[in-house]
Amino acid sequence: MTVTIKELAQLCNVSEGTVDRALNDRKGISPKTKKRILKAAQELNYLPNHLARGLAKGQSFTLGVVLFDVTNPYLAQLMTAMEIKARELGYVVFPIFTHNRPENEQIAFQHFQTRRVDGIILFSVQKGEAFEQQLKEMNIPIVTIGNRISPSFPYVGINERESMRDAVQYVVDKGYEQIVYVCPPLAHRGKVNLYTLEERLAGCREVLAERALPEPIVITDRNYLLALQDMDWSSSVRHAVVCPADYYALEVLSFFKKQKIRVPEQVGIMGFDDIDMLKHINPKLCTVKYPAKEIAVTAINYLIDQINENERKHLSAMLLQHQVVEGESL
Structure with missing residues (x-):
């Protein structure tokens, strides 16, 4: 049988308000009293009544997350880090995967509104004035990641x-x-909204133009390995395959190994994301560190600030630091 906050207050000989301050790390309590209450709560396996807490505050203590899917290991790392951070702050996360389909996003929004989530982390494939207006009319705090929508919505x-x-x-x-x-x-x-990928391609083209090098050969075929198979990698021109996700770069690396094309002697490879599994790959992949954990934690904190109407809710964007990670594929 679990102990209630009232019983915990009686056992510690303090008021229920004092127990609430200790459990929720609020001001107005001495460190000694707080330590005593937290120790008692742990020993008695106290479980907070989130339903009652939510009713009192008008919150559900749930957050919605909209992602494409978790096929890309980077997105799986991002989702895991968001869930862990939200749980630390007393929130339950409901993820919905849209598989890049706008209609599935609409279903997600209906689901979140029905269940009265307190806020939404959104990696959207939609954009435009009508979409922005729809998001505003939901009247739910939103933080965007990945694809930017507009300055009207905070972005991490x-x-x-x-x-x-x-x-x-x-x-x-x-x-x-x-x-x-x-x-x-x-x-x-x-x-669809491809802000992230379009910005990366633009960055690639800018550098090549500045260095007076040829335009990139852009492969958008779904069967991109077949397109690579038709290319001549034995020419005197030094080629490098650049992928805006390690997910593709690892497929390319595997393809070259099967074709007996040497990396980096005959062709170089550059990935993007610095996913965890790269530590098991040989040769070590050159990539760009996309700080998944930091973005996840920042986005959750940023969303909670909005829910609680803290000052940071007025910021339009928070850009974290990337880093080129040296490897053996170039």
Whole structure:
């Protein structure tokens, strides 16, 4: 049988308000009393009544998260970090995966409104004035990640264009003359929100133009490995394959191994995201660190600030630091 907050207050010979301050790390309580209450709560396996707490505050202590899916290991890392941080703050996370389909996002919004989530972390494939108006009319705090929607909604991420500029600059400095840019989702440009991927491609093109190098060969085919198979990797021009996600770069690396094409002797590879599994890959992949955990934690904190109407809710964007990670694939 679990102990109630009233019973915990009686056992500690303090008021229920004092117990509440101790459990929720609020001011107005001495460190000694707080320590005594927390110790008693732990020993008695006290479980907070989130339903009662929510009713009192008009909150559900639930958060909605909208992502494409978790096929890309980066998104799986991001989702895991968000869930852990939300749970630390007393919130339950409801993830919905849209598989890049706007209609599935609409279903997600209906679901979140029905269940009265307190806030939403949104990685959207939609944009435009009508979409912005819809989000505003939901009257639910929203923090966006990945694809920016507009300055009207707080955004947490990195400088996407600058990060790819740094990556391609690193590739070019290694002596590579022709960039092959592999990004299948760009086949849907103009149909869905691809802010992140479009910014990265723009960064790539900018560097090549500044260095008077040829335009990148952009591959957007779903079967991009077949497109690579038709290319001549034995020419005197040094080629490097640049991928805006490690997910694609690892597929390319595996393809080259099967084709007996040596990396980096015949062709270089640059990835993006610095996913956890790279530590098991040989040769070590050159990539860009996209700080998944930091973005997840920042986005959750930022959303909670909005829910609680703290000052940080007025910030439009928080850009974290990326980093080129050296490897053996260039």
